[in-house]
Amino acid sequence: MSSAQSVIGSDKIAGRPTSVAHLFLSRVEATPDGEAYRFPVPVDEHAADGAPGAEQWRSLTWGQTAVRVKNLAAGLMALGIGSEDRVAIASSTRVEWILADLANMCAGAATTTVYPSTNADETAFILANSESKAVFAENATQLAKVVAQREQLPALGQVILFDAPAEPPAAEGLEVVTLAELEERGAAYLKQHPDAVQQAVDALDREQLATLIYTSGTTGRPKGVRLVHDCWAYEGVAQQESGLLRAEDVQFMWLPLSHVFGKTLISGQIATGHVMAVDGRVDRIIHNLPVIRPTLMASAPRIFEKVYNGIAGRARAEGGAKYKIFLWAAKVARTYAQTTQANRIATGRDSAPLGLSLQHAIADKLVYAKIRAAFGGRLRGSVSGSAALAPEIGYFFLGAGVPILEGYGLTETSAGSTVNRAEDVRVGTVGMPLPGTEVRIAEDGEILLRGPGVMRGYHQLPEQTAEVLEPDGWFHTGDIGELGKDGYLRITDRKKDMFKTSGGKYVAPSEVEGKFKAICPFVSNILVIGNGRNYCTALISLDETVIMPWAAERSLGKKSYAEVVGSPEVRELVEGFVKKLNVELQRWQTIKKFTILPRDLDIEHGELTPSLKIKRPVVERTYADAVAEMYTGANEA
Incomplete structure (x- = not known):
């Protein structure tokens, strides 16, 4: 294959395990008492300190997580789930989603992801096309979609409910159990077969199917992207080695885990062992930030745009001097960020003229400190992906001390391919390749990617796979971009959208x-x-x-x-x-x-x-x- 530029990045990354299941069990062994996950639970309305609608945050250590995951994995085995059998998850982002996904991997099965917002017809298509044998369903709403399309799902045998309704709808031909009941079955199964989970993990192969994620295409039926265990194991280690995720982090996870962006960050969290606070309710983000006080959060650009517009809107509503101060502070933030970035590139040092630095310090006390406090006061970076971030928005938040680390990847590349690092943010770019990923630009400007995170193909679609995946591993992204001499990638546009x-x-x-x-x-x-x-x-x-x-x-x-x-x-x-x-x-x-x-x-x-x-x-x-x-x-x- 010819290319307009030389390859940037490396195709080598040493020391990655066979799978995330291996990575998980190693993490549990290394830090069994360390905090793994935080999640909100309703407070009993009859409790002395509770009230209807109230909730509190609880935690799971890595050891406690392992007990639940192993019981769930064994429970799947008791249902007859075996190697590479597909088990779907149709749920919003919550800690049970992560437990179910880890259980699937530790049982040797493969996860099929389904957005909870997907309608019954497309849910049925995904479950049928993937030949899923069981599905973790969040609630009665998700169960009803399966029941409504039951005739189209001959392979489906069981539904495991996260939230069991008082009266589950009739589900003829399906075995419906609760998550707690599955854990109980698994615990009993492990008493008879104590090494069952470990043996299933030991039997995993790098090239064994781990996940089917269906792309939400703009036309026609979605395509199932085949991501193997090596994809996720690579992503976990690469995120750790790049410094994107750190052991001391507290990450706020609200992104949909059915999407590859959220899913890949689970691998990185297990690799580093940091704390992850999980709550997918978008309407609770602003409320949760000062409670969780994250050091890291991932988001889509739309959220940052809404935050910026909200700040600007409130300032405008207050009018007078406050609005003028905001406009001035926003201009200073952008100018300061652009200046320090340019000087860092030129000299290796963040620096700005004295006058600009003084203006920035004043604006920080008047405006920026309040913005940082709204994010919890500890945010060292917020990873942005899935769509382009307007540079003006990026410069504003960088100048305000909330650096947005724009990255790039696709479902077909397990999400993480390139990303900005907190210590050297380049607004307007999507950063440098993760360790082990190669990037090149084709003659027509298309971005090509190669590395362990690249899919092994579209499920049951060999011709469409051949259209985008070269025999030597290069994946055609369909995006147009440029590579700078410093290795930073800039996205120009979607090839098909230009x-x-x-x-x-x-x-x-x-x-x-x-x-x-x-x-x-x-x-x-x-x-x-x-x-x-x-x-x-x-x-x-x-x-x-x-x-x-x-x-x-x-x-x-x-x-x-x-x-x-x-x-x-x-x-x-x-x-x-x-x-x-x-x-x-x-x-x-x-x-x-x-x-x-x-x-x-x-x-x-x-x-x-x-x-x-x-x-x-x-x-x-x-x-x-x-x-x-x-x-x-x-x-x-």
């Missing part, structure tokens, strides 16, 4: 969209359109939590969200930000017309993937009339 205008000019829509998100604090999502057209347009949705307080300060306070975003006042507001955007763009990139959508894009309408990526074809189809209207009768160059 388009050419009718005038022959290429446009990278994510670049334009990122710039707009940095300029407009009211935006939630934006989709730039222009393929084969003679100018670019945009579909824009606004963040309800930011635009409604703005509306309340004006004559729009009693109107609904749809009425507010459809008002002339909001149209004028957004138009001002579009004009600011266009000043920063090349002529052929500028947004000539835009439509404000009557509601935000969401997962429920199929417009966003569970990892919050926009499904461009779906959105364009949904709002085809609006798009057509923006081009009707126009002949602009």
Whole structure:
């Protein structure tokens, strides 16, 4: 294969175990009394110190975790689950998800991940295509999806419920047990076969299937990505060796574990042995941060955008001097971060002129310290992935002392391929390769990856596998990028998302969209359109939590969200930000017309993937009339 640039990174990483199951048992042996997981539990409403709706955090040590995992693994064996049998997990992020996944691996089985938001039809497709024999279901809602599609699932025999309803729905032909009952069966099984789990782990092979993760494609059925034990074992050791995760960390895990981004961080946590606080309720993130006080958190860019917009919105609502102070502090944060980053690259030292440093110190006391406190006060870094982060957002948080460590990877590469390090953040890049991963740029600019984390293929799809995976191991990502001389990777755009205008000019829509998100604090999502057209347009949705307080300060306070975003006042507001955007763009990139959508894009309408990526074809189809209207009768160059 030819390439435009030499290979960056190494294909070697020494000392990794055969599997995460091996890594887990080694961790348990090394630090049995160390804290492994924290998780919230409801407080008994009848307890003296409890109240309805109250909750408290509890912990599991590594030794306690091992007892539960081994009992669950043995319980699966008692159900007849064997080597490479698929066992699905359909649940939100909670500690039981991790226990179930580890139990699957320690029993020699393979996990099939299912988002809890997946509808019954697609859930059935994933379970049938993977030939899953059992499924861990979070609650009656997830069980009902399985029951509704029972005829399509001949291989499925058991459902294990995390939360058992008082009256489980009828499930003809399925054995339904609770998690506690499975643990009890496992404990009894181990009394008869005390070495069963250890023998199952010893029998694991590096190339044995560990996980099937189905990609949430923009069209057609999702594809099952085959990730073997070596993929996850590699990710665990690579994250540890890179310094991304440290033994002293307290990590807040709220990401969906059905997604590869969240799943890969479990491997790293086991390798380092640090504490992980687990709670997937997105509406509890802000509440949990000061309670957990994490040193590390992973997130999608959308969360940072919402945090920034929220801070800006509150400052604007307070008005007067406070808003002016925020605007000044935001500018200082970006300038300081850009200056120190440039000096670090040039000289190896973080430095800034005395005047800028003094301004930064003042802004820190007035603004940045409060931002850090909102994150718990100890955050040394927040890993960002799954979509592009607007550089202006990255510079703001870096200048405020909350460095966002943007990384890059795909489901097909077990997520972790490149990442920024806390000691040398390069905003606008996705960092350097993890140890053991190689990166190269093809002649057409496509990013190619090779390493132990790369999938072994798409499940039962050899032709589609051959389209993206070379015989020598290089994986075609479909992303366009550049490699700097220092080894930092920069993503330009999705190869399939880039388009050419009718005038022959290429446009990278994510670049334009990122710039707009940095300029407009009211935006939630934006989709730039222009393929084969003679100018670019945009579909824009606004963040309800930011635009409604703005509306309340004006004559729009009693109107609904749809009425507010459809008002002339909001149209004028957004138009001002579009004009600011266009000043920063090349002529052929500028947004000539835009439509404000009557509601935000969401997962429920199929417009966003569970990892919050926009499904461009779906959105364009949904709002085809609006798009057509923006081009009707126009002949602009």
